Amino acid sequence: MSAQTDGRDAQPAIALETVELEKSFGGVHAVDHLSVRIPRGLITGIIGPNGSGKSTLINLLSGTLPMDGGTVIIGHRRLQTIRAHESPTNGITRTFQEIRLFPQITLMDNLLIAMTRRSVFSSLFQRGRGARRERAEAILWAIGLWEKRNDLAEELSYGQRKLLEIGRVMAMDANIYLFDEPFAGLALHMIELVKSLMRRLRAEGHTIIFVSHNIGIVRELSDYLIVMDSGELLAEGAPEPALNDPAVIEAYLGN
Amino acid sequence: MRITSPGDGVQLSRAPQFLLASLRGRLEVWVAVLVILTAAGFMLSRGVGFSIGLMTLFTLWGMLAISLNLVLGYTGLLSVGHIGFYGIGAYTVAVLTTNPRREFLGDEVIQIFAWPFFAALPVAVLLTGVIALFVGLVFSRFRDDLYVLASFGFAIISLNVFVNWQWVTRGPFGIHEIPKPAIGGFVFNDDLEFLALALFFLAVVAIIAWLIVTSSFGRVLKAVREDEDAVEVFGYRASHYKLAVWVISAMMAALAGAVFASYTSFVDPHSFILLESIILVAIVILGGLASIPGALLGALSFVLLEEGIRFIPLLPPEHVGQARQIILGVLLILLMLFRPQGVAGRFKL
Numbered sequence: 001m002s003a004q005t006d007g008r009d010a011q012p013a014i015a016l017e018t019v020e021l022e023k024s025f026g027g028v029h030a031v032d033h034l035s036v037r038i039p040r041g042l043i044t045g046i047i048g049p050n051g052s053g054k055s056t057l058i059n060l061l062s063g064t065l066p067m068d069g070g071t072v073i074i075g076h077r078r079l080q081t082i083r084a085h086e087s088p089t090n091g092i093t094r095t096f097q098e099i100r101l102f103p104q105i106t107l108m109d110n111l112l113i114a115m116t117r118r119s120v121f122s123s124l125f126q127r128g129r130g131a132r133r134e135r136a137e138a139i140l141w142a143i144g145l146w147e148k149r150n151d152l153a154e155e156l157s158y159g160q161r162k163l164l165e166i167g168r169v170m171a172m173d174a175n176i177y178l179f180d181e182p183f184a185g186l187a188l189h190m191i192e193l194v195k196s197l198m199r200r201l202r203a204e205g206h207t208i209i210f211v212s213h214n215i216g217i218v219r220e221l222s223d224y225l226i227v228m229d230s231g232e233l234l235a236e237g238a239p240e241p242a243l244n245d246p247a248v249i250e251a252y253l254g255n
Numbered sequence: 256m257r258i259t260s261p262g263d264g265v266q267l268s269r270a271p272q273f274l275l276a277s278l279r280g281r282l283e284v285w286v287a288v289l290v291i292l293t294a295a296g297f298m299l300s301r302g303v304g305f306s307i308g309l310m311t312l313f314t315l316w317g318m319l320a321i322s323l324n325l326v327l328g329y330t331g332l333l334s335v336g337h338i339g340f341y342g343i344g345a346y347t348v349a350v351l352t353t354n355p356r357r358e359f360l361g362d363e364v365i366q367i368f369a370w371p372f373f374a375a376l377p378v379a380v381l382l383t384g385v386i387a388l389f390v391g392l393v394f395s396r397f398r399d400d401l402y403v404l405a406s407f408g409f410a411i412i413s414l415n416v417f418v419n420w421q422w423v424t425r426g427p428f429g430i431h432e433i434p435k436p437a438i439g440g441f442v443f444n445d446d447l448e449f450l451a452l453a454l455f456f457l458a459v460v461a462i463i464a465w466l467i468v469t470s471s472f473g474r475v476l477k478a479v480r481e482d483e484d485a486v487e488v489f490g491y492r493a494s495h496y497k498l499a500v501w502v503i504s505a506m507m508a509a510l511a512g513a514v515f516a517s518y519t520s521f522v523d524p525h526s527f528i529l530l531e532s533i534i535l536v537a538i539v540i541l542g543g544l545a546s547i548p549g550a551l552l553g554a555l556s557f558v559l560l561e562e563g564i565r566f567i568p569l570l571p572p573e574h575v576g577q578a579r580q581i582i583l584g585v586l587l588i589l590l591m592l593f594r595p596q597g598v599a600g601r602f603k604l
Contacts (some may be wrong), residue, residue: 062488063487083487085488087490088489089490093489094488096485100484101482102477102478102481102486104602105481113475113486113489116471116474118490118492120495120496124471124472126470126471
């Protein structure tokens, strides 16, 4: 997306911006007039206590939930509504907090889904061979599941399924990658693998946004940090100053 | 491999275990071999005429089973309304091809076309496709249980149309003397010739279905079946895919109906009751969800069961129908308990 890099000032370019973004469930404001700017080409961590609206934000950006109000600006697009199937057009892809693979199809097919033609008619005449398959195999190698490529996704362990879901979004040609709790429940070596995969995406120029409860990983991995509480923005900026913000310490870390 | 204690007892107890494991791992192969051998033996013992009849029934159920498997096995939509499309196909061919001799029902004049079969066939398939498009547009609002209920409603409505739209369908009297297919002076009059034609149509349906399920489209269908919302995030319109496969599947069922009408030369609403739809669902689950050979295996097993049960000794003829349904029901329950994907299936309900 170098074409859209506007060199107006020295500020890092913005990959995604929300303006007064709103979402309520019943009377509860899950995301409450949230205005944030996500820098392009960096890893942005989102933290906050349970129920602070982190996952809801991810769901709104990917169209998994409809927004109630506000605007999302992605590149030149100003969006008042986002529908899930428009995510690739918006250059967005995501993983889910509760893993949502396609359990009763093979690992290979789980990845190929991210790569094949989207239109009903042309997909009828496309067969999953050649370059796409090679790319899928390369991703399976990278996440260490190549040997299981013809197994069903439901046969994998929890951690492996989590890795496959990350592999599936890597197979997308997206600009912005949303990871909802990518480290939860993973063994240490898998955490290291996911970290390196996210850094690899960043090195390729992609924008990464991830939600996590693990402050240590957030501190280590994030270039930029957003702290949310009760659907509102509590702090943003470089990780260390943001984490040391008195409001953050009080609201999120307690006492 | 235990080498230290090669006692006889161990050897003996291991052999059946090995057999059992092999039976489980390759159940589809074993069942297929068993069913085909039974069918062959049965046909050899009953003679040529019987065999041709059995095989023709198999082609009809085979087409229907493949058609439903696209929707049920690959896309995960449990439709009990497919018999409606089968009926629409059959009635369209019946109405368009019937001979002017039997045109009166009381004072009402029945529309007469007397088209050749091969002219009526594409009309039947396309008309069913259009109807399925509208039905599917309504159905796209439903999922899971509601989908089953909606398709149930469709089966009831279509049956009522067959019974009550007497001006076209002649209602319970049915339409008689539907001609055999003819092309360029050649009439598929002989049973064997008709079987060849029916097998040709079955092959066409099977090949189209195979091309569909091995394409990217087929992969998306399976993903829709697994998680409709997640597949949207990857840029696919799940509802469009469901609608497309629904229409294709309905057209296949209509083709089967058209062949059926011409085969029996008589259609009446009784062939399109809900029970037939449920039997069709049973055939697909029995043979194997999300598997085309499975659909064919299910169809062959069912035809064998249907025709073979008459020859079970000590079974009074008036109970043949019930016995068939009981056996089918028990088989279904056993499968749901021990092998929910069906014999050769790739998808567990």
